[in-house]
Amino acid sequence: IEFTNLSTISLEDLKGVPTLEALHLSGNKIRALPSGFLKDLPLLHTLDLTGNLLQDLPSEVFCGSPLQNLVLKGNRVMDINPSWFQCLSNLTWLDLSDNRLSSVPLAALQHLPRLKILDLSNNKLEKLPDGALNDLPELERLHLSGNKLSILAPKTFDQATNLTHLFLQDNLLKKLPYGLFLKLQHLEVLDLSTNGLTTIPLGLFDKLEGLGGLSIQGLDLASNPWECDCKILYLW
Numbered sequence: 001i002e003f004t005n006l007s008t009i010s011l012e013d014l015k016g017v018p019t020l021e022a023l024h025l026s027g028n029k030i031r032a033l034p035s036g037f038l039k040d041l042p043l044l045h046t047l048d049l050t051g052n053l054l055q056d057l058p059s060e061v062f063c064g065s066p067l068q069n070l071v072l073k074g075n076r077v078m079d080i081n082p083s084w085f086q087c088l089s090n091l092t093w094l095d096l097s098d099n100r101l102s103s104v105p106l107a108a109l110q111h112l113p114r115l116k117i118l119d120l121s122n123n124k125l126e127k128l129p130d131g132a133l134n135d136l137p138e139l140e141r142l143h144l145s146g147n148k149l150s151i152l153a154p155k156t157f158d159q160a161t162n163l164t165h166l167f168l169q170d171n172l173l174k175k176l177p178y179g180l181f182l183k184l185q186h187l188e189v190l191d192l193s194t195n196g197l198t199t200i201p202l203g204l205f206d207k208l209e210g211l212g213g214l215s216i217q218g219l220d221l222a223s224n225p226w227e228c229d230c231k232i233l234y235l236w
Helices: 230-235
Strands: 022-024 046-048 069-071 093-095 117-119 141-143 165-167 189-191
Parallel strands (some): 046 069, 069 093, 117 141, 141 165, 165 189
């Protein structure tokens, strides 16, 4: 039901399709979802709400279905209610990109043990809370590009040891702490382009075995205002 100018959806609309496995509602004008939205869809694994007008949602709105893929891209969400995701232990892909988020509550990411892809790109995030990724042991791809991140704590990624792709481009990062990527030995792609980086701590990338040291194709440092001095010689 995509691109149909649909503005509302009710529980009655979904009662007649109990075997539905994927629901695509992108490109509509939906402003709200009813409480218990998915309670009659016990087989639903994919819900795509891209490009609607959603801002606030009822508590536990996605409970009732074994969702694996949830896409909320391109809406008007400003604040996350952690209860939205507390029933989604099977979720592997969560896309919250292109919204208006300025923060992500720590509790919002504590009940997603199977999550592999988290997309928070193109929001207004200024920082990640300490321990934000600690309960995401299977996370492989993290998209944080296009935000307002200016600082990252040294242990931000310590528990996300399965990360293979990390996108941090188009932020406001000026410094990176030594040890930031120390535990990411499976990392294959790291994009730090278009930030405010002037130098890199010596040895910052040395433990990134997945990147093959510095002779890699998956490291992007372009469009930063580098200071061409001895501190960054080891990059060449």
